[in-house]
Amino acid sequence: MSIQKKFPEGFWWGSAASATQMEGAASEGGKGLNIWDHWYATEPNRFFEGVGPESTSDFYHKYKQDIKLMKEIGHNSFRPSISWSRLIPGGTGEVNQEAVDFYNNVFDEMIANDIEPFVNLFHFDMPLELQNAGGWENRDVVDAYVEYASKCFELFGDRVKKWFTFNEPIVPVEGGYLYDFHYPNVVDAKRAFQVAYNTMIAHAKAVEEYHKLNIKDGKIGIILNLTPSYPRSQNPADLKASNICDLFFNRSFLDPAVLGEYPQELIELLREHGQLPETKDGDKELLKNNKVDLLGVNYYQPRRVKAKENLPNPYSPFMPDWFFDNYEMPGRKMNPYRGWEIYEKGIYDIMINLKENYGNIESFISENGMGVQNEGRFLKDGRIEDDYRIEFIQDHLEWLHKAIEEGCNAKGYHLWTFLDNWSWMNAYKNRYGFFSVDIETKERTAKKSASWFAEVSRNNGF
């Protein structure tokens, strides 16, 4: 078979996951509680079929076997996250030695199998005690995070050379403070913007600490879900709607992380509506001086918007949605299980934007994937024939390849995710993995996409 699309040498082939979604052992090994443990204990009805984060995919006990499987399918990199409440139960103070041993074992095992650990420090999982103290609204929590991050650099930085401060930091803002899909289920834009801002300060302080260490070959970045905002039409009203969306949902994190400053237009908009967060002296310089080395891009779906049909209810809580309506483009391709549009070219548009407006920063696709319900339907001779996933990945890779050919600085592709895992409120509704997991026995079985991806990474293309 001749390879049509060859990727640059050393391309990162792998997948991503997160501690809460794959480790399980939520009350083992000295782990403290995080907001997911707490929310599930208090409102189990919020979770699909009442399934919580207690055991998830059990990576905590099965990591050796799983890393072997990663190796078998040609991974040269994998992104897990560290659970803050496992490493430092309660969020501040003593480090939990059992957790140190666990993460040491995981990183060592990966390296022994030539799989580079890309380590993320925060994937939606705030320690409960710190959430009770106000979470990201409280600047003391920012300091606690910086201590936690520094501890991670000290413990694992001799082997981990790619660090990420946050995964999709906008999601806890949207879920927890605007749209009611994460704990603490607050609906209050002003508080949401404070959370967003303080997260960015925590990020910049962690970058500063890491850069001070001057670790050879060490890089630190952030992972953002960049969702292009496509306007319905070129009418100025639609363009304005899409520009505002871009400010709220992309540039709110992308600009400070990569350019070291917030877009002036966003500041003006928030000021006009009395929504500006509180800042401290020195914050501006902190952001300016601590830009990322590397950017992870999570891409699942585009956002399509149009000018608002009706004026917002002036008595309703202020929302970004006061400035746009979502637009359902006729004929769009959908993943009906997740309710997300599939638009492969989005990946290319993101990369071109990074090239043109963000100094062509070194980046990679840190998540992309397709969650499908009832995958058992596709079982044939004991294997899930997930041709739709192969097609999904390949179609996205084609656009990524084109972007690279045009000079974009994209260094890799990670699928969400390695094993079917627990998807927050959706629990095990939609399955994303290269490997299926029997949620009772935790048995892993390779899907067709696993062997396809093994070929692709072996050939460094397809």
Ligand code: BGP
């Ligand atoms: C991303 C998150 C992941 C993962 C994925 C799939 O936004 O970083 O944690 O869950 O989306 O989404 P979901 O699990 O909601 O289907």
